[in-house]
Amino acid sequence: MKAPSIKDIAKKAEVSITTVSFILNGKAEKMRISKDVIKRVQDIIQEFGFKPNQVARSLRTGNTKTIGLIVEDISNPFFSGIARRIEDKAYKKGYKISYSSTENDAVKARELIEMFKSRKVDAYIIAPVPGIEEDIKQLLADKIPVVIFDRNLPEMDVNYVVVDNFKGAYSATEYLIKKGKKNIAYVTVDVDVDQINNRFLGYEHALLDHQIKPDPKNLIKIPFGSSEEETNVLLKDLFVNNPDIDAVFFSTNYLAVRGLFCLKEMNKTIDQDFNVVAYDDQDVFRIHTPPISVVDQPVEEIAEKIIDIILNELSRDKNLPKSEISKVVLPTKFIER
Amino acid sequence: MKAPSIKDIAKKAEVSITTVSFILNGKAEKMRISKDVIKRVQDIIQEFGFKPNQVARSLRTGNTKTIGLIVEDISNPFFSGIARRIEDKAYKKGYKISYSSTENDAVKARELIEMFKSRKVDAYIIAPVPGIEEDIKQLLADKIPVVIFDRNLPEMDVNYVVVDNFKGAYSATEYLIKKGKKNIAYVTVDVDVDQINNRFLGYEHALLDHQIKPDPKNLIKIPFGSSEEETNVLLKDLFVNNPDIDAVFFSTNYLAVRGLFCLKEMNKTIDQDFNVVAYDDQDVFRIHTPPISVVDQPVEEIAEKIIDIILNELSRDKNLPKSEISKVVLPTKFIER
DNA sequence: TTGAAAGCGCTAACAG
DNA sequence: CTGTTAGCGCTTTCAA
Numbered sequence: 001m002k003a004p005s006i007k008d009i010a011k012k013a014e015v016s017i018t019t020v021s022f023i024l025n026g027k028a029e030k031m032r033i034s035k036d037v038i039k040r041v042q043d044i045i046q047e048f049g050f051k052p053n054q055v056a057r058s059l060r061t062g063n064t065k066t067i068g069l070i071v072e073d074i075s076n077p078f079f080s081g082i083a084r085r086i087e088d089k090a091y092k093k094g095y096k097i098s099y100s101s102t103e104n105d106a107v108k109a110r111e112l113i114e115m116f117k118s119r120k121v122d123a124y125i126i127a128p129v130p131g132i133e134e135d136i137k138q139l140l141a142d143k144i145p146v147v148i149f150d151r152n153l154p155e156m157d158v159n160y161v162v163v164d165n166f167k168g169a170y171s172a173t174e175y176l177i178k179k180g181k182k183n184i185a186y187v188t189v190d191v192d193v194d195q196i197n198n199r200f201l202g203y204e205h206a207l208l209d210h211q212i213k214p215d216p217k218n219l220i221k222i223p224f225g226s227s228e229e230e231t232n233v234l235l236k237d238l239f240v241n242n243p244d245i246d247a248v249f250f251s252t253n254y255l256a257v258r259g260l261f262c263l264k265e266m267n268k269t270i271d272q273d274f275n276v277v278a279y280d281d282q283d284v285f286r287i288h289t290p291p292i293s294v295v296d297q298p299v300e301e302i303a304e305k306i307i308d309i310i311l312n313e314l315s316r317d318k319n320l321p322k323s324e325i326s327k328v329v330l331p332t333k334f335i336e337r
Numbered sequence: 338m339k340a341p342s343i344k345d346i347a348k349k350a351e352v353s354i355t356t357v358s359f360i361l362n363g364k365a366e367k368m369r370i371s372k373d374v375i376k377r378v379q380d381i382i383q384e385f386g387f388k389p390n391q392v393a394r395s396l397r398t399g400n401t402k403t404i405g406l407i408v409e410d411i412s413n414p415f416f417s418g419i420a421r422r423i424e425d426k427a428y429k430k431g432y433k434i435s436y437s438s439t440e441n442d443a444v445k446a447r448e449l450i451e452m453f454k455s456r457k458v459d460a461y462i463i464a465p466v467p468g469i470e471e472d473i474k475q476l477l478a479d480k481i482p483v484v485i486f487d488r489n490l491p492e493m494d495v496n497y498v499v500v501d502n503f504k505g506a507y508s509a510t511e512y513l514i515k516k517g518k519k520n521i522a523y524v525t526v527d528v529d530v531d532q533i534n535n536r537f538l539g540y541e542h543a544l545l546d547h548q549i550k551p552d553p554k555n556l557i558k559i560p561f562g563s564s565e566e567e568t569n570v571l572l573k574d575l576f577v578n579n580p581d582i583d584a585v586f587f588s589t590n591y592l593a594v595r596g597l598f599c600l601k602e603m604n605k606t607i608d609q610d611f612n613v614v615a616y617d618d619q620d621v622f623r624i625h626t627p628p629i630s631v632v633d634q635p636v637e638e639i640a641e642k643i644i645d646i647i648l649n650e651l652s653r654d655k656n657l658p659k660s661e662i663s664k665v666v667l668p669t670k671f672i673e674r
Numbered sequence: 675t676t677g678a679a680a681g682c683g684c685t686a687a688c689a690g
Numbered sequence: 691c692t693g694t695t696a697g698c699g700c701t702t703t704c705a706a
Contacts, residue, residue: 003454003479005683016693021685032691051455055395056683059698064392066435066456075421077414084412087438096452098403098435101424115433117340118388119403142340257620264624283594284619287601289626342699353677358701369675393699396682 004048012048013041020045024052058120067310068116069099070109070126072150078253078280078299079127082149085303086125093311095122104191104224106131113139123310128153130192145313147306147326151195159313161305161328165195168295168332169202172249172277175293175334177210179275181247183218185238187259188251190221199251199279217242222255231255235262246274253280260288281335291337298330305330341385349385350378357382361389395457404647405453406436407446407463409487415590415617415636416464419486422640423462430648432459441528441561443468450476460647465490467529482650484643484663489531496650498642498665502532505632505669506539509586509614512630512671514547516612518584520555522575524596525588527558536588536616554579559592568592572599583611590617597625618672628674635667642667 006024010017015037022028023041044050058064067090071079087097098121102109109129113136116124123145128136133153139146140158149161176184186203188196207214220238222231235258239245250256256278263270270276270290278285278294285292309326316323343361347354352374359365360378381387395401404427408416424434435458439446443466450472453461460482465473470490476483477495484496513521523540525533544551557575559568572595576582587593593615600607607613607627615622615631622629646663653660 006685007683017684018686018694019692022692025685027686034691037692051451053396053683054456055392055401056698057685058392059390059396059682059700060684060686062698073421074411074424075414075417077412077417080412080414080417080420083417083436084410084438087411087436091437096435096437096456098433099420099424100428100433101421114388119391119433257624260624283598284621284624287594287597287621288624343701344699354700355677355679355702356675359676362701371675374675390699393682394701396684396698397700397702399682 003053004050006050006052009041009044009048009050013037013044015041062120063122064120065094066096066098066119066121067123067125068112068119068121069097070112070116070124071099071101072104072127072129073101074099075101076254077282078150078297081299082303082306085300086307089304089307090311095311095314102127102129104129110135123147123314125149125306125310127151128193145310147309149302149306151193154194157325159309159326161302161309161326161330162195163297163302163330163332165198165332166202166205168279168297168334169199169249169251170206171202171332171334172279172293172295173203173206174210175336176247176249176275176277177206177212179247181275182212183215183242183245183247184212185218185220185242185245185248186251187220187222187235187238187248187255189224189255191224196251203249203251218245228258228261231258232262232265235259236266239263239266239268247276249277251279253278253282256280256292257282257284260284260292286337293337294335296333296335298333301330340390341387343387343389346378346381346385346387350374350381352378399457400459401457402431403433403435403456403458404460404462405449405456405458406434407449407453407461408436408438409441409464409466410438411436412438413591414619415487415634418636419640419643422637423644426641426644427648432648432651439464439466441466447472460484460651462486462643462647464488465530482647484646486639486643487532491531494662496646496663498639498646498663498667499532500634500639500667500669502535502669503539503542505616505634505671506536506586506588507543508539508669508671509616509630509632510540510543511547512673513584513586513612513614514543514549516584518612519549520552520579520582520584521549522555522557522579522582522585523588524557524559524572524575524585524592526561526592528561533588540586540588555582565595565598568595569599569602572596573603576600576603576605584613586614588616590615590619593617593629594619594621597621597629623674630674631672633670633672635670638667 006017006020010020020041023038028038074080090097100112106129109132126148127150128148136146147159152160152162204214222234250259276292278292281294281296285294305328343354343357347357357378360375365375411417427434437449446466446469463485464487465485473483473495486498489497489499541551559571587596613629615629618631618633622631642665
């Protein structure tokens with residue numbers, strides 16, 4: 001009960017494997033293979049339930065019709081939302097997705113790229129971690145389509161799709177300032193990546209533009225990978241030691257969720273006197289009582305742009321036209337609640 | 338700047354490709370290749386940054402070191418949580434994951450299996466939709482490792498990892514009954530899959546065991562794929578038309594989330610007089626005011642069992658020992674809040 | 675200890 | 691219009 005090969009089909013149909021191959025690849029017309037033969041071969045393909053071996057095809061043609069997706073953590077709703085939409089669109093064009101999570105670890109990220117390389121994926125979609133610039137450059141040098149997203153790698157000539165994190169954070173901070181907040185805490189993660197940095201800059205500049213001096217006491221960086229408890233401890237310290245904080249801005253979705261739990265535990269009520277803003281919209285912020293205002297990232301559009309760029313590069317002639325780099329910066333939307 | 342092949346290495350090292358291959362595959366010892374040669378070849382491999390072409394290797398050996406993961410929707414936190422953990426464990430054993438979402442569509446699921454088949458994935462992890470029994474049987478007949486999870490396919494000799502949905506729903510319902518609830522609504526999805534059916538049976542039996550006659554008016558099945566608005570309308574109808582409902586049990590995580598929004602919009606307060614229970618634990622239920630009791634599925638364990646079974650089958654000798662089928666039923670945990 | 679060579683299944687010149 | 695054939699890069703048997 002082995003899977004039939006093109007040879008079996010050819011033998012059964014009493015034609016050469018070339019003929020079968022042409023029919024398989026829609027080149028029957030061009031090769032002017034007779035209707036009869038086409039029909040006969042197709043019937044036999046049906047009958048045998050024959051599917052060409054993609055592995056062999058890949059070895060021969062050099063492309064695998066697979067796209068490698070490298071994210072920080074596939075279980076983060078932001079990434080899984082993107083993954084879902086990318087999968088959908090890629091699938092319609094005959095591409096499959098292989099995914100992997102880096103956990104923000106450059107070593108792991110590098111290994112993943114190696115793995116994908118040896119597996120000959122046709123293109124890469126990467127939420128980069130600092131330290132893989134070289135590996136990405138290598139990919140580019142090999143003329144393999146790459147799109148990075150979520151974070152930008154400054155100084156690199158690579159396609160990217162990001163949101164305007166500076167403006168996003170700026171507008172959220174300004175909102176708080178206009179609400180009369182004077183001591184706006186900023187909770188972030190300690191990784192040095194572009195989008196996180198820009199969010200902080202947005203926060204900082206909004207303060208400065210409104211004559212508020214950023215107070216280091218109001219700033220906390222939670223180490224990446226901290227457990228729920230560790231995060232809790234740090235957050236509580238922040239609020240306990242700085243009772244005059246009258247608003248908090250969380251720079252990531254998961255920190256905001258942790259923060260909300262923490263505030264709840266502390267019986268700190270969120271109201272006119274104490275505001276909270278989060279990054280990324282999720283059900284949890286809408287459903288919270290009171291609902292939490294957020295800086296919303298257009299997930300759908302991000303995914304769409306990414307896949308458009310990838311498919312476009314994939315379909316263009318590899319050798320000749322040196323394609324323009326796509327630099328997409330999408331706006332965020334502040335949702336007041 | 339083409340990727341170097343084993344041939345390039347062999348030439349440079351002035352040995353045959355066989356020798357390189359043996360060294361690559363850790364068979365150098367067994368083949369008693371001299372230390373010198375090993376060293377020299379390995380240095381050159383280093384220098385060239387050579388990685389064997391997995392595609393070629395796959396074609397030759399017949400395995401791709403890839404596992405196909407077929408779920409309903411990768412962006413559902415339940416599935417992405419499982420995906421994350423499976424990925425992690427598989428990665429450590431040198432396996433990669435290709436994922437795809439079926440959207441509960443048997444036709445799409447079948448296509449996905451075909452796709453994975455032609456790509457020669459080594460094993461399948463599937464959250465099955467009704468109607469693909471035959472395809473799975475085919476896989477089994479070809480002796481390809483398969484584990485299904487989340488839902489069971491009754492009457493099939495296939496490894497599965499599920500939770501005891503009957504008991505899960507039973508205990509949750511009983512909890513509500515013991516709280517004195519008389520009119521417990523049940524909100525579910527209209528797909529006819531094993532785990533959804535069992536949840537309903539659990540609910541029903543709990544009622545019957547406590548001399549409560551299930552009232553069809555308290556039952557609603559939301560069509561799968563309904564939009565947020567459509568769901569809203571249906572839910573509102575339910576509550577408006579049945580004002581004596583004093584508790585609701587949502588049979589899936591996303592329905593519960595929709596339901597909570599809906600109740601909020603209706604200004605229906607959740608308190609002693611009106612209870613809510615959801616299936617699957619998520620941040621959103623913990624953070625809700627008041628917090629929502631849930632039937633928790635042990636995601637970590639589910640993922641662990643799945644990957645254990647898969648890796649175990651993958652490592653056993655294919656031809657000889659006909660392995661026992663693994664039937665794992667994990668308990669759910671009712672979390673009262 | 676190492677090398678030569680067959681072949682995994684398929685595509686695509688090239689030859690009729 | 692269709693067939694022959696040379697690989698794609700690798701593993702593995704058989705020989706030396």
